[in-house]
Amino acid sequence: MSTSTASTTGLALEHLTVRFGGLTALDDVSLQVPPGRVVGIIGPNGAGKTTLFNVVCGFVRHNGGAMTLDGRPFRPRPHHLARHGIARTLQGVGQFNGMTVLENVLVGGKNAKGALERCGVAEHAHELPGRLPYALRKRVELARALVAEPRILLLDEPAGGLDADEIAWLEGLIRELDTTILLVEHHMDLVMAVCDEILVLDFGKPIAIGPPDQIKDDPAVADAYLGAAA
Ligand SMILES: Nc1ncnc2c1ncn2[C@@H]1O[C@H](COP(=O)(O)OP(=O)(O)OP(=O)(O)O)[C@@H](O)[C@H]1O
Ligand SMILES: [Mg+2]
CATH class of the missing domain: 3.40.50.300 (P-loop containing nucleotide triphosphate hydrolases)
Incomplete structure (x- = not known):
């Protein structure tokens, strides 16, 4: 097994x-x-x-x-x-609410714009994640992990x-x-x-x-x- x-x-x-x-x-x-x-x-x-x-x-x-x-x-x-090339998303949504979507994703790596585009949330880059519908917050969470290019x-x-x-x-x-x-x-x-x-x-x-x-x-x-x- x-x-x-x-x-x-x-x-x-x-x-x-x-x-x-x-x-x-x-x-x-x-x-x-x-x-x-x-x-x-x-x-x-x-x-x-x-x-x-x-x-x-x-x-x-x-x-x-x-x-x-x-x-x-x-x-x-x-x-x-x-450094090991590992990234994770958190169960639920894991963003910091005092930062914009873009800033949250930038925490994980440099190409935040690319990661937001890939996840279809680039148009929300300058909004606060807490104001977005849950499904979009989940996408931001994915972008936050993908930006590290794990x-x-x-x-x-x-x-x-x-x-x-x-x-x-x-x-x-x-x-x-x-x-x-x-x-x-x-x-x-x-x-x-x-x-x-x-x-x-x-x-x-x-x-x-x-x-x-x-x-x-x-x-x-x-x-x-x-x-x-x-
Ligand atoms: N830091 C911790 N301290 C004490 N107990 C913990 C801790 N983290 C998890 N547990 C306990 O360990 C067990 C496994 O928890 P875990 O969160 O890994 O489950 P899970 O499979 O992810 O469940 P779910 O599907 O509900 O997310 C549970 O009984 C949980 O209460
Ligand atoms: Mg769990």
Whole structure:
């Protein structure tokens, strides 16, 4: 089930464990993320998806296991992420409200105009993000990550709160991007459409890993979601 053979390129998580006091938020999670792949991470609320991103970004320290980037030990620190070519979006919207859209995106890199254009929000560059509709704020959040021109992009529920048209736009963007992507998402149609591989977490434990067709039909995955809905 887990893929623990070290790859020479890309990101590898090897037997990661994270504990918050008595709670095990990630429990022996291994994952290979080769260059150019779109890897989905799904699971019920509280499964540990955002925690996994926090570990990759150095916001949270793991208690066990290790990570490698291009075969070398990887001990991330948030302020070194850009140097490693890693960028993330935050669950929800993550902008500073005292700054304009343009200023928010400039925090992440130089070509803010290009990133705003790519996300279709350049005309809102001089507005405050808090005044924009939620869907446009989500696009600003994407631009904030894309401006760093990351080679590994971590998207935390980018479709959350969006309507079908916005999700279709997002699907197009994900397909166009020439970037390795880790996608945390509850919108199953999007996950199944864009991911090469999907890791399923439940209470921090990996319960399945494989291509979309396999995950769709996995009874353990259905059980995890039914349990969460009960
Ligand atoms: N900094 C923290 N301190 C203590 N507990 C935490 C912390 N961060 C997360 N947790 C707990 O760890 C577990 C996993 O949380 P996490 O946010 O990773 O879940 P998630 O899969 O992203 O859920 P959701 O789909 O709701 O976003 C939850 O029980 C959560 O309450
Ligand atoms: Mg989360």
